[in-house]
Amino acid sequence: MTEVTNADVIKAYAEYPQDLIEGFGEEGDLTRKHLLNPAIFALLGDVRGKSILDAGCGQGYLCRLLAKKGASITGVEPSEAFYTYARSREQEEQLGIHYVQADLSTWTPPSNTFDFVIANMVLMDIPNYEPALKNCITALKSGGGLLFSILHPCFEETGSAWKEKGYVEVRDYFEERSIKQTYGGYFIHRPLSTYLNSVIQAGGMLQKVIEPQLEKTVAELHNAERYWLVPGYLVIFATRVAPLKEAR
Template sequence: MPSNLAYHGSLGDHFNANAANSAYNAHIDRPAMLELAGDVTGQRILDAGCGAGFYAAALADRGASVLGLEDSTALVEHARTRVGDRAKIRQHDLNTPLDGLADGSFDGVLCALVLHHLADRPRFLGEVFRVLRPGGWLVLSTTHPTADWQHFEDSYFSADWVDLAVRGTPHSVRFQRMNLEVLLGELLGAGFVLERLVEPRPVEALRDLDADRYAQLVHRPTLLAVRLRRP
């Protein structure tokens, strides 16, 4: 079933405005992903599904050469504004092959909260494997299977495509649920070696910003992040 990656139009604008300081993006996912990426000085990194450019900007500020790919026209514009000349941003649908990117041309790939939106995850992971150099790394995050199970209140093993309402908007985003067995099976099946798996908690900065939200999120799983290596 086709996915809906679309943070187009007003939804893209909403995401850009909120991701700068939102609980999930700014205080859970982004700190965890950047920590997993580690020292990126001098590395060439692909930000696959770069959104509004927050990760690309952070990686560039840490000394990396970054190419961001994003399908949404609205988010491409926001990303280009955010990174300026510090990184390159291209419009590209990750449901299609990474044409134009040479084999082994990247030291690392970051893919934040995108995989569960893709219609053909194995093909995408194969393309990521192809464009990474041997020894290169992939840092990836997705929704936590347990959080999805609790939210939808059905089978933990569901592989349904579902719609999740975006708080504060009339919009929803569509994604496919994965249990842990499926997620790790697809990652290892693509040829990657698992180096780390983390269940990110909110950073202390969220406590200062919203103590109630911090107390809610620090005690339950929300996201899952992994660092993998291409042998």
């Protein structure tokens, strides 16, 4: 795998176009609005009075949605551009969101603090992701819930490729590798088992795995049939338990 570091990715996101940050949408982009948000909100249930960490919160759209539902929100984001925008929105709206600028992998989390930790489309962007995942679980109260979404490792090919071919092609599935993106540097392909086993090793108990499906009418309206016929994303829910002891 090409050696890409957390610092490389953070630097790339610092150069993310400002108009795209500002124009991301109050509910996120199409797939967040119609696929990821419904799955996340269904898993969370009523969040009034709940403490939630948005780990890798980006420009803060999900923080704002959850704060408006009555949750107490902390957002962690390493990129200067995204962090600055999220902070500016908080200064304008005063929703009570606390933002921290930090790399999830090196951040020292407050332990046993949050009812839920959400990492929405984050872990596949972090080269050194295992410390970040461990920090997310450490931040949870005992029995608290970790929700994270990623590009579906089995079906990562883009929607534009689907429009050309009408199917998703899978290649070199077992090879962990970095894949260049138009914006934000790289994401890292890892097999699905890598993520699931990492959750278990970090002290999480798997509870639910969701492959969100776009409604047919929405898919047709937005020319996005790929997300009706083949899942593009994966949402995983786990709860915190005692971490596994190392074998002697």
